Amino acid sequence: MTPSLPRLQHVIGSGIVAAVGLWVAYVSYTQQPSEAFLFPRLIATVFVVLALWTFAKACLGWTKVGNGISISQMANLTPGLIVTLIYIFWAAKGLGFYTATPIAFFILLSLYDPASHREVKSWLKRLFITACFVAVMYGLFAKLLKVYTPREIFF
Amino acid sequence: MKQLLAGAAIALMGLTTTAFAEGAENYPERPVMMMVSYGAGGATDFQARIVTMTAGNEDALGMPIAILNKPGAGGRVGWNWLATQADADGYTLGAYNVPHFIAQSIKGGVEYSTDSFEPIANWGADPAVFVVGADSDFNSMQDVVAFAKENPGKLTFSGAGLFVGHHIAALQLEKAADVKMAYIPNNKGGAGAMKAVIAGEVMGGINNLSDAFRAEQAGNVKILGVFDLERNEFLPDVPTLKEQGYDIDNASVNFRGIMVPKGTPEDVIEKLAATVPAMFENGKVAGKMKAGGSPMKIMTRDEVKQMWADRAATLKELLAGL
Amino acid sequence: MEFLYYFGDVFTPINFGLLMLGTIGGLILGATPGLSPTMAVALLIPFTFQLEAAQGLILLGAAYTSTVAGGAVSAILLKIPGAPANIATTLDGHTMAQKGEGAKALQLSFLASAVGGVFGVLLLIFLTPVLAKWALAFGPSHLFWLAILGVTVIGTLDSRSVVKGLLSGCIGLWLSTIGFDDIMGAQRFIFHPALGGGINIIAALIGLFAIPQVITMFAKGRRNDGAEVIEVQKHSILDAMKELMRNKRAMGIGTITGSIIGLIPGVGGQIAGLVAYDQSKKFSPDRDKFGTGHPEGVIAAEAANNAMVGPSLVPLLTLSIPGSPTAAVLLGGLLIHGIFPGTDLFDNHPDVAWTFINSMLIGQILMCIFGLYVAGMAARVAQVPQSVMAAVVLGLAVFGSYSVQSSMGDVYVMAALGVMMYFLERFGFSAAPLVLGLILGPIAEANFIQGSMIARATDGLGPYFLTGPLNIFLIAVVILSILYSAYMELRTRRYTSKEEIMA
Numbered sequence: 001m002t003p004s005l006p007r008l009q010h011v012i013g014s015g016i017v018a019a020v021g022l023w024v025a026y027v028s029y030t031q032q033p034s035e036a037f038l039f040p041r042l043i044a045t046v047f048v049v050l051a052l053w054t055f056a057k058a059c060l061g062w063t064k065v066g067n068g069i070s071i072s073q074m075a076n077l078t079p080g081l082i083v084t085l086i087y088i089f090w091a092a093k094g095l096g097f098y099t100a101t102p103i104a105f106f107i108l109l110s111l112y113d114p115a116s117h118r119e120v121k122s123w124l125k126r127l128f129i130t131a132c133f134v135a136v137m138y139g140l141f142a143k144l145l146k147v148y149t150p151r152e153i154f155f
Numbered sequence: 156m157k158q159l160l161a162g163a164a165i166a167l168m169g170l171t172t173t174a175f176a177e178g179a180e181n182y183p184e185r186p187v188m189m190m191v192s193y194g195a196g197g198a199t200d201f202q203a204r205i206v207t208m209t210a211g212n213e214d215a216l217g218m219p220i221a222i223l224n225k226p227g228a229g230g231r232v233g234w235n236w237l238a239t240q241a242d243a244d245g246y247t248l249g250a251y252n253v254p255h256f257i258a259q260s261i262k263g264g265v266e267y268s269t270d271s272f273e274p275i276a277n278w279g280a281d282p283a284v285f286v287v288g289a290d291s292d293f294n295s296m297q298d299v300v301a302f303a304k305e306n307p308g309k310l311t312f313s314g315a316g317l318f319v320g321h322h323i324a325a326l327q328l329e330k331a332a333d334v335k336m337a338y339i340p341n342n343k344g345g346a347g348a349m350k351a352v353i354a355g356e357v358m359g360g361i362n363n364l365s366d367a368f369r370a371e372q373a374g375n376v377k378i379l380g381v382f383d384l385e386r387n388e389f390l391p392d393v394p395t396l397k398e399q400g401y402d403i404d405n406a407s408v409n410f411r412g413i414m415v416p417k418g419t420p421e422d423v424i425e426k427l428a429a430t431v432p433a434m435f436e437n438g439k440v441a442g443k444m445k446a447g448g449s450p451m452k453i454m455t456r457d458e459v460k461q462m463w464a465d466r467a468a469t470l471k472e473l474l475a476g477l
Numbered sequence: 478m479e480f481l482y483y484f485g486d487v488f489t490p491i492n493f494g495l496l497m498l499g500t501i502g503g504l505i506l507g508a509t510p511g512l513s514p515t516m517a518v519a520l521l522i523p524f525t526f527q528l529e530a531a532q533g534l535i536l537l538g539a540a541y542t543s544t545v546a547g548g549a550v551s552a553i554l555l556k557i558p559g560a561p562a563n564i565a566t567t568l569d570g571h572t573m574a575q576k577g578e579g580a581k582a583l584q585l586s587f588l589a590s591a592v593g594g595v596f597g598v599l600l601l602i603f604l605t606p607v608l609a610k611w612a613l614a615f616g617p618s619h620l621f622w623l624a625i626l627g628v629t630v631i632g633t634l635d636s637r638s639v640v641k642g643l644l645s646g647c648i649g650l651w652l653s654t655i656g657f658d659d660i661m662g663a664q665r666f667i668f669h670p671a672l673g674g675g676i677n678i679i680a681a682l683i684g685l686f687a688i689p690q691v692i693t694m695f696a697k698g699r700r701n702d703g704a705e706v707i708e709v710q711k712h713s714i715l716d717a718m719k720e721l722m723r724n725k726r727a728m729g730i731g732t733i734t735g736s737i738i739g740l741i742p743g744v745g746g747q748i749a750g751l752v753a754y755d756q757s758k759k760f761s762p763d764r765d766k767f768g769t770g771h772p773e774g775v776i777a778a779e780a781a782n783n784a785m786v787g788p789s790l791v792p793l794l795t796l797s798i799p800g801s802p803t804a805a806v807l808l809g810g811l812l813i814h815g816i817f818p819g820t821d822l823f824d825n826h827p828d829v830a831w832t833f834i835n836s837m838l839i840g841q842i843l844m845c846i847f848g849l850y851v852a853g854m855a856a857r858v859a860q861v862p863q864s865v866m867a868a869v870v871l872g873l874a875v876f877g878s879y880s881v882q883s884s885m886g887d888v889y890v891m892a893a894l895g896v897m898m899y900f901l902e903r904f905g906f907s908a909a910p911l912v913l914g915l916i917l918g919p920i921a922e923a924n925f926i927q928g929s930m931i932a933r934a935t936d937g938l939g940p941y942f943l944t945g946p947l948n949i950f951l952i953a954v955v956i957l958s959i960l961y962s963a964y965m966e967l968r969t970r971r972y973t974s975k976e977e978i979m980a
Contacts, residue, residue, distance in 0.1 A: 196805025228657030337934030373819025446815030
């Protein structure tokens with residue numbers, strides 16, 4: 001981890017926050033009806049001041065930076081994050097909760113479980129854990145709480 | 156090849172139509188969901204839970220109805236969801252509150268109107284009443300109006316929000332008595348508005364008859380008038396506004412009932428329209444509603460359609476000046 | 478002393494069975510992410526149709542009591558606060574669990590809950606008439622100042638940087654304005670249809686706390702270097718009791734803050750835990766240890782959120798005004814049997830009223846016993862491998878946020894906020910102030926607008942918001958709180974170097 005990486009990330013991060021702040025302020029001061037935006041205007045003003053202050057400090061390097069994300073962490077989290085996003089934003093609704101959940105669960109286990117990928121035994125173990133989890137979820141949410149989740153293909 | 160395709164298409168069509176017909180005939184095959192656009196525990200939610208509790212009986216739908224709360228912004232959040240995002244398959248019903256959703260659609264800023272929904276049946280009618288704290292100097296609507304005349308814009312009174320039944324009643328009162336008063340909408344609905352009256356934050360308030368009746372029984376408020384055409388069975392001693400000399404009709408009465416989003420299959424609507432009023436008439440439902448102080452009024456689909464149309468016309472006129 | 482007379486009714490076989498059922502069921506429901514106490518109680522309402530009034534209320538009362546405490550389980554073990562009441566519990570509780578002290582954290586939280594809870598119910602029994610007046614004393618101007626007081630807590634929640642804490646708070650306040658404005662009904666910042674209903678607080682809580690944790694586990698990768706395996710320490714209940722006795726200050730502050738704030742209609746339950754946490758941090762000589770797995774933090778937060786249960790029912794039982802969403806649901810449970818809260822309840826149905834209140838008293842103790850029983854086993858969750866844990870938490874987050882309102886929109890909001898929070902956390906922002914902003918935003922806004930409407934019709938903005946003993950008292954507390962935070966900020970600056978803060 002190079003010392004400048006977290007600093008650079010910090011500048012980008014606080015820059016995005018500042019940009020959001022400016023956008024919020026712009027919307028609050030221009031949208032109608034203006035009386036409904038009284039409170040947003042108040043918040044946005046403080047928001048922008050604080051965000052610009054943080055951004056300026058980040059650019060000038062005066063600030064304590066957070067831990068940042070190292071290259072290796074980035075590489076580690078990317079596949080999991082992609083699976084998560086596909087699962088939540090498409091598969092859960094598109095395939096149904098009880099189809100998408102075991103698939104996503106199993107992929108995530110395969111990606112991050114340290115057990116060997118070559119042994120049949122560890123694959124069976126992953127399948128078993130997945131099945132247990134889905135069974136518990138089904139029992140809890142579908143049977144006990146009677147939540148009707150999207151279910152395209154089966155249950 | 157062409158023949159094969161055509162054959163397949165016909166088979167597919169046959170399949171879907173039979174599946175469709177079957178769906179309507181056997182409807183409902185699974186539990187039905189009913190969206191209530193107010194929070195759990197509110198008057199609408201409470202009544203919705205009671206009137207749907209016998210849905211699982213064989214002589215009703217044969218399947219239970221589960222209540223789903225989508226509260227926010229005086230009901231706008233829930234009805235927007237029902238009009239734009241809910242599946243129109245007969246498994247998603249909604250509770251309506253008239254005049255609330257009609258007034259909101261006239262005022263604008265929402266994605267629904269009376270054309271977005273198909274009424275099924277009406278279960279209750281809860282008139283608005285004028286309440287003041289138990290220790291208030293006001294003893295009749297005359298006292299209230301006299302104070303408002305002397306102090307224009309200074310008489311504060313609470314209600315459940317803007318463009319809901321209470322607000323309509325407030326507008327009617329201001330118009331009929333020709334006074335200017337300060338209506339304070341509450342973000343916590345009828346319960347919050349009632350608290351403001353009891354705590355003395357405001358000088359009076361407009362509230363649901365059912366909640367006001369309860370508060371009066373507890374000795375916390377006085378009820379000065381009913382915004383309806385005739386006196387209510389729960390409050391036989393409280394005169395209507397009309398009796399007290401103000402020309403106010405029943406436009407603010409809060410009608411509650413069941414509707415479905417537009418696009419729901421016609422046969423499903425018919426089946427619901429036929430079974431739901433009978434479900435409301437169940438003796439057990441009536442007993443619980445009466446025990447809870449909630450006035451019932453059962454209306455069929457056609458009667459509700461007429462009522463929606465009448466209300467829309469009245470409200471357009473009333474809200475035109477705003 | 479009338480309540481003693483009805484104690485026997487709690488112990489009839491059916492009533493006691495229902496009490497046990499409500500308590501155990503409540504613990505499970507409370508520990509399920511996405512099920513707030515209000516939801517859990519609403520789920521049980523249909524069962525009460527079949528029961529007698531007193532029996533139905535025993536079930537609901539027991540469930541209310543134990544869902545509030547059950548929320549601590551997922552807060553401590555999974556870092557998913559079950560309800561806003563449990564946010565403060567995650568701050569130290571989850572850190573303790575990560576250190577292998579999950580059993581201790583759970584035991585302390587259940588013991589503190591029981592002590593706070595019993596105190597709260599006793600207040601309900603003995604001081605109801607006095608408390609009812611107090612609950613009504615808070616009008617719009619006072620609630621507004623109370624919300625502002627909540628905002629000043631932000632400064633102490635984020636120990637790293639006050640500016641970033643406040644900025645997170647602002648982001649939360651802004652997020653709370655998304656959706657329909659509650660009074661005018663105008664649409665604000667709805668740039669995606671999923672936001673039409675605003676941001677649901679429970680879904681947001683799940684996303685902001687659970688998702689960053691899932692991604693953090695992803696970031697650790699597939700390697701298992703052995704250092705990650707946590708040894709779950711056994712912890713005897715006796716030691717937990719001794720620990721509790723050592724922390725009388727946190728216990729006392731938690732209980733009293735919870736009872737007082739719990740009374741205030743509409744505000745109490747959500748911020749009682751956080752305010753108590755903040756107060757005990759300010760009064761503690763070990764204030765630097767807060768946030769690093771310090772038992773005092775867990776004790777104060779949990780004592781407060783269960784102490785609030787009893788007083789939160791005062792406005793309902795005496796004035797028939799439901800002070801919280803859960804109280805509103807309980808009101809339904811009474812009305813369905815034709816019982817009106819208020820004088821009618823205590824004069825004509827004392828058996829119902831007192832059996833209900835007594836059952837909450839017994840419920841607190843039963844909840845504590847069951848909780849202590851499972852604490853040791855539940856703490857083993859910390860031993861679950863990271864990969865499994867990440868997938869389980871993700872699955873729970875999706876199901877939990879969906880089940881709040883049966884809405885995919887809430888799941889999308891949950892995920893979007895969660896991913897955003899992960900990156901913000903890496904740059905030194907934290908989730909707690911953001912959530913606090915999200916909770917306080919609507920309270921501050923609605924009360925400010927209502928207050929200013931009343932003020933304009935009567936004596937004007939200045940006198941309405943700035944005069945009256947309660948306003949002045951609250952303003953003074955706000956100013957003291959700000960001064961104290963500023964003083965602490967300056968003091969820590971002097972003693973800590975940048976490198977230490979970075980760690």
